[in-house]
Amino acid sequence: MTSGPRPLVAGNWKMHGLTASLAEIEAIGAGYAALGASVELVVCPPATLLAAAAAIAARFNLGIGGQDCDAQASGAHTGDLSAEMLADAGASYVIVGHSERRAEHGESDALVRAKASAALRAGLTPIVCVGETRAERDAGRAIEIVERQLAGSLPAPIAAERLVVAYEPIWAIGTGLTPTTNDVTSMHAAIRARLDALVGASAPTRILYGGSVKPSNARELLHAPHVDGALVGGASLTAKDFLAIAEAAL
Numbered sequence: 001m002t003s004g005p006r007p008l009v010a011g012n013w014k015m016h017g018l019t020a021s022l023a024e025i026e027a028i029g030a031g032y033a034a035l036g037a038s039v040e041l042v043v044c045p046p047a048t049l050l051a052a053a054a055a056i057a058a059r060f061n062l063g064i065g066g067q068d069c070d071a072q073a074s075g076a077h078t079g080d081l082s083a084e085m086l087a088d089a090g091a092s093y094v095i096v097g098h099s100e101r102r103a104e105h106g107e108s109d110a111l112v113r114a115k116a117s118a119a120l121r122a123g124l125t126p127i128v129c130v131g132e133t134r135a136e137r138d139a140g141r142a143i144e145i146v147e148r149q150l151a152g153s154l155p156a157p158i159a160a161e162r163l164v165v166a167y168e169p170i171w172a173i174g175t176g177l178t179p180t181t182n183d184v185t186s187m188h189a190a191i192r193a194r195l196d197a198l199v200g201a202s203a204p205t206r207i208l209y210g211g212s213v214k215p216s217n218a219r220e221l222l223h224a225p226h227v228d229g230a231l232v233g234g235a236s237l238t239a240k241d242f243l244a245i246a247e248a249a250l
């Protein structure tokens with residue numbers, strides 16, 4: 001990690017977790033309290049657990065985030081949750097534009113931008129996800145694709161102090177595969193350059209790496225240049241692994 005903002009390790013539980021999993025939030029909170037505050041830790045549980053998780057997390061200064069939000073504040077949008085609702089339930093972050101949302105729900109860059117802007121409107125910090133497919137990387141187009149996603153997906157106007165970008169190569173998600181550290185560094189440097197151009201070189205926007213982050217590879221990935229933290233999927237479901245990754249960020 002470069003010296004700069006406090007590293008952020010966020011856990012995306014995706015569609016995992018029943019009420020029994022709140023014990024894991026408690027264990028993550030207790031472990032986090034023991035770890036100290038030089039890393040920021042956030043869990044994004046499914047919406048059904050958000051309020052209960054937030055009540056537990058508040059005791060430990062653990063952050064809570066949503067996994068998606070609607071672009072509207074309220075209205076006739078059956079099944080959707082607004083950023084205001086997530087904030088009301090105790091979230092301070094929300095993931096937008098995750099590749100699973102882009103692929104399974106047809107979310108465009110423009111929609112992701114609207115959601116990220118909605119998050120800012122509601123006082124949340126959006127974690128805006130970008131990343132290339134395997135075919136795009138093999139064709140040498142990874143940076144071009146990610147720059148295009150950034151150009152279309154970042155909120156407008158940008159609030160640099162409340163913005164996180166997560167680089168998640170799609171082919172690395174849940175596969176056990178990761179890019180080389182050099183490839184992660186090159187991509188994060190390109191994202192940083194783009195953010196510098198958009199919001200100024202002193203922007204505190206953190207750039208997370210996501211995709212098969214585990215206790216065994218976390219130290220190398222988290223200490224690569226321009227990496228300010230991680231967005232963790234599967235390994236965030238157990239306190240033991242998630243806390244080991246958080247510790248690797250120190």
Ligand SMILES: O=C[C@H](O)COP(=O)(O)O
Nearest residue numbers: 012173174211212233234
């Ligand atoms: O949001 C998290 C990412 O999709 C990474 O998931 P993963 O750590 O299970 O590969």
